[in-house]
Each structure stands twice: as structure tokens, then as C-alpha cells.
Amino acid sequence: MLNKSSEIPAITESFPANDLVLDVLTQLTGQLNHAFVTGPYAAKLPEGSEANFSSEGIAFHSTCGKSKYILSAHELKPSTSLESFLSYLDLHGKIAKSNVEDRRITLQLVVPVKYVGNTPSLLGSASMPSNRRKRKTVVGHAVSRALPNPPPSQPQPRSRYQSRWSKNASATPLQVIEYETHSFKKTICRLSQDGNTTLEQLSELETIEIAKNWLSYSKQGFPGGGYLGKGYYKYAIRAKYEGNDVALLQYIPQGSTSETNHQNLLAELDVLTQASGFAASFKERTQMTLSTTLPNISYNSDGAFIGMTTSFIPAGPLPVNSSDVSDERSLLYNTFLVVPLLPTGGFCKERRFSGNSEIGQNDEDYAGMMIDAFAHHVVEDANGEYMLADIQGIVQFDKSIILFDPQAHTKAGMSGSWDRGSEEIDKFCKEHKCNVICKQLELRDLLQPFPHRPW
Known part of the structure; x- marks a missing residue:
């Protein structure tokens, strides 16, 4: 068994969520192979043996708790994207819920080691934990292990063929709607x-x-x-x-x-x-005011x-x-x-930014600050006559946000059964705290009187 010093240093790469999972795994396997060959690790294999990094030899495992799952070729089919792959692992319980929430995948790459000129044996494995957060896939350290050389007086045991095929009993049958x-x-x-x-x-x-x-x-x-x-x-x-x-x-x-x-x-x-119109005017405002482009907000x-x-x-x-x-x-x-x-999957996270009568105070991250600035923009753009409430949506891997199911409060109190009138607008103007995006967009102080408009 190779010791701790044989660990391969971390390999870090970034991939868009729509990249195909086989392309990503092929690239990462190639990098791991290169690190294995060019480093001191190959020299630590038993004499006369080599690691087989070919696609026919390697296998990928996923883990959930103490359970380990061998991923079949069906699960790694060429048309599967990284996003769909994460959703699949989540649906079938082959990945920890904490990893799904963190947009993180951990896989183990198992590489067989064979003796050259003799019957191959699965003598060792190389593990490749691979982590992905949002648009990034981070590959952790890889460990190559092998059993020591057999004594010269003992011939290498001959491996017996065992079928690895098994019906995927855990597969969810397709629902006919x-x-x-x-x-x-x-x-x-x-x-x-x-x-x-x-x-x-x-x-x-x-x-x-x-x-x-x-x-x-x-x-x-x-x-x-x-x-x-x-x-x-x-x-x-x-x-x-x-x-x-x-x-x-x-x-x-x-x-x-x-x-x-x-x-x-x-x-x-x-x-x-x-609401869709306000999202469009907010985008126009950011493009005219800022030197950088904000992630898109839409309904x-x-x-x-x-x-x-x-x-x-x-x-x-x-x-x-x-x-x-x-x-x-x-x-x-x-x-x-x-x-x-609405889009779904491991790279899409549903989030509520405000309630019907609870204004948003989402200053813990950039997505939240964008929505708070958007809500501020709506009140200013409508000159205090209209505000959006119950703001919720899907935050995607590229930080764009698709909002849905909005409610509103209006000065006339006539937008729907949820409308609580000017009272909620006044409350928003008093309780909203401008963040850095509000200031960059030069949004007005809502505590000051709104200008008179002829309409």
C-alpha cells in the first residue's frame, strides 16, 4: 500500500453547467493520468505493472453517506449535461443532500493496475474526489494504491471472470402522463x-x-x-x-x-x-448607469x-x-x-426574497442585494404609486434570476386581493436600507417626497 506521500496534488478546473458530463470526466481523467505519469507515483507501482487509464478500464463511483454506487455507462450517457447529472444523482439518492445544496459533486475514479504480459488484476485504485460549486468543478487530490509485488516463487493468481451486469433495480420507471x-x-x-x-x-x-x-x-x-x-x-x-x-x-x-x-x-x-416591465426598465437602468453588467433579472x-x-x-x-x-x-x-x-435541477435554487408585508433585507450576498435594489427601483420608477411584494424566484448557476408569482401593493389598492394599498408602500420607503447597488444606480432617497407628475 502506498503511503501518504503518494497523493497527487489537487487539480482545479471550471466548467459551465451545460457541458457534457463525459467530456468533463474525460478531460479530468486525462489530467489525472498526466499528473500520475509525470509525478513520482508511477514509479511506486509494483515492478512490471502499470495503471490502465483507458475508458474501458476505469470506473466512477459516487457516494452518499456510507453507501457507494458504481455509475454505469447508462448513467454517464453522452447527452447528459453536468446540471442533469447532478439532478440525477440527487433524484436517485446517490449524492448527499448537503452536496446538492452546495452545488458540489464528489466522485471517485477507480483505476485498475495490471501486470504487463500477464493476466490483468485489479490491484489498486486511484481516487479522484471531484467537487463542483455552481459553475465550477473542483477536482481534489488523487491517491493511487497498489498491492506489493507477489513473491517470485508464487505465480500471479489468475483472475476469474465475473459478470458485472445487474439490472438497475433502483431506476425509477418512466411516468406515463x-x-x-x-x-x-x-x-x-x-x-x-x-x-x-x-x-x-x-x-x-x-x-x-x-x-x-x-x-x-x-x-x-x-x-x-x-x-x-x-x-x-x-x-x-x-x-x-x-x-x-x-x-x-x-x-x-x-x-x-x-x-x-x-x-x-x-x-x-x-x-x-x-413586473416584467419593471424588470426590463431595471435592466435598462443598469446598462445606462453601470460600467459592468449585472446578472439578468426577469419574470x-x-x-x-x-x-x-x-x-x-x-x-x-x-x-x-x-x-x-x-x-x-x-x-x-x-x-x-x-x-x-421554471428551470429545475441541481444548479437552480429557489429562493424567497420578500413577503407580502415583509420587505426584503437580503444584504448577505450579491443576488439578494440585486433584488433589494430592483425592489427600490420599482417604487422609484412608479413614483411611489406601485411596489412589488412577495418577490421569489430561481437563482441559476450564472447568478441570473427568474422571478415568478409576484404580488403588488398600489396607491389605489386595486391590483388584487393581496393589495394592502399605500400603507405597505410607505412602510417599504421607511424600512428599506439602500445597499451598494442602490447607490451605484443612484437610486433616490425614498424618505424624500416623490416629485409631482401630471399623470
Whole structure:
């Protein structure tokens, strides 16, 4: 067994999250091989033996707690990205939750050592812990180990072939989602340059496919079978529109009716459109004011619309009290809101920056300070008439943020059932603390009176 002095120094590299996992592992294996050959490590192998770094010989292991998993060729297929690979390991319990939260992967590279001219034997291994945080993959030290030379009087034991094939019993079977087609008419929301929104109902009859039987999955408490999740007030359901997967939103029946579902979703589309406009003006402001480019902030509003079915939908849920009774309806109400699907995966982290009545104080990192400055910009841009609340979103590996499901407080108090009026705007102006980005953008002191505008 080689001693501590045989450890290979750390190898550090950076990779974008969309790089293919096989390309990354091939590059890292090549670097480890080079370090092994050019360093003193190869000389410490038993005489007449060599390490086999070829793709046919090496194997990768992942660990979770005390369990170790051999990664098959299927799991390392050429089309898999680093982001998808991390999500796969997380889904199948082959990586520690702490590593997922830290955007970190640890793998062990096992390299066989064979005697030249004789039957190969797996005499040792080289371990390659590889760590990745956000856009970086960090490869730690590698250790090469080998058994000592067998005594000359004893021939090298001949290895017996053993099949390594095993059915992947832990693989999750693909879920077949059944869809129901509905005809509907679309309502869109237009935003003018001066910040006014207009709801417009289109006359064209369209169709959308909506997952069935998602209500039974919702009782499990996690996504599955077309059920994407739920918040305090709404269900999120998988649907297909114009060949694309989308998220369809409807209010939870407890506490809502067909009318309140209809009115609230129309109001949500209006606020989402307004919020998207403010995100665009914030980007314009940063580009005009700063010498550097900030990570992008946007809302998942592209192509968002309200749909109203042309056929009657029985409102509210059917009672489903036992596993042998299922509610296969795809819709609970005639009106629904469609938005783009949010990105998911190990490199995407969901985060809440503020509440309906809790202003954001996110000065612990750059993403939080950006959102606080964005919220400040909204109040200033609207001249104290409008503010965004309940700001939440997905922080991606490149630090860009996709926000979703916004609420608003307005001076008129008319943006929706969540709107608490000018009281919340005044509270924000008093409690908001400007950070370095606010100052760089030359945002105004919110404690000073807003200028009079003719509109």
C-alpha cells in the first residue's frame, strides 16, 4: 500500500453547467493520468505493472453517506449535461443532500493496475474526489494504491471472470402522463411604454392538453404524474400548448370559487406583466448607469396568458378519501393561467426574497442585494404609486434570476386581493436600507417626497 506521500496534488478546473458530463470526466481523467505519469507515483507501482487509464478500464463511483454506487455507462450517457447529472444523482439518492445544496459533486475514479504480459488484476485504485460549486468543478487530490509485488516463487493468481451486469433495480420507471384536450379562448395582457396594462380577449379558438389524474398525486406532497406542486393558494399542473410543456395554474378550491379563481388569475396576469416591465426598465437602468453588467433579472412571463374553456367544468374538487377513488379531472375551473415552466435541477435554487408585508433585507450576498435594489427601483420608477411584494424566484448557476408569482401593493389598492394599498408602500420607503447597488444606480432617497407628475 502506498503511503501518504503518494497523493497527487489537487487539480482545479471550471466548467459551465451545460457541458457534457463525459467530456468533463474525460478531460479530468486525462489530467489525472498526466499528473500520475509525470509525478513520482508511477514509479511506486509494483515492478512490471502499470495503471490502465483507458475508458474501458476505469470506473466512477459516487457516494452518499456510507453507501457507494458504481455509475454505469447508462448513467454517464453522452447527452447528459453536468446540471442533469447532478439532478440525477440527487433524484436517485446517490449524492448527499448537503452536496446538492452546495452545488458540489464528489466522485471517485477507480483505476485498475495490471501486470504487463500477464493476466490483468485489479490491484489498486486511484481516487479522484471531484467537487463542483455552481459553475465550477473542483477536482481534489488523487491517491493511487497498489498491492506489493507477489513473491517470485508464487505465480500471479489468475483472475476469474465475473459478470458485472445487474439490472438497475433502483431506476425509477418512466411516468406515463395522460392528457385531456380542452378548447379555449385566450386572454393576453399588453403593457404600454408608459406602464399601462390592457387585457385583450382573442376570438380565435385554441386547444391545450392538460394532465389528468394530477389530484391524486397532489395528496403525496411531491411532484408526479402531471402535478408540479402548489403554493398557499394555487395548484401548478403540467400542460402542453403548441407543442411546448408549460405550467398551468388554478386556485385551490378550499377558500375559492369559480368567480374568485377567474378574477384573481386575471389580476395575477396583470401584475406579472407589470413586473416584467419593471424588470426590463431595471435592466435598462443598469446598462445606462453601470460600467459592468449585472446578472439578468426577469419574470417567467414570456407567452403567459389566461385561458377560458368553452365547455362546462364542474367547479371544485371531488372528495378523494381513499386510494381506490381517484379524481381524474384535469381542470377544477373554467379559467386557468398559463406560464412558462421554471428551470429545475441541481444548479437552480429557489429562493424567497420578500413577503407580502415583509420587505426584503437580503444584504448577505450579491443576488439578494440585486433584488433589494430592483425592489427600490420599482417604487422609484412608479413614483411611489406601485411596489412589488412577495418577490421569489430561481437563482441559476450564472447568478441570473427568474422571478415568478409576484404580488403588488398600489396607491389605489386595486391590483388584487393581496393589495394592502399605500400603507405597505410607505412602510417599504421607511424600512428599506439602500445597499451598494442602490447607490451605484443612484437610486433616490425614498424618505424624500416623490416629485409631482401630471399623470
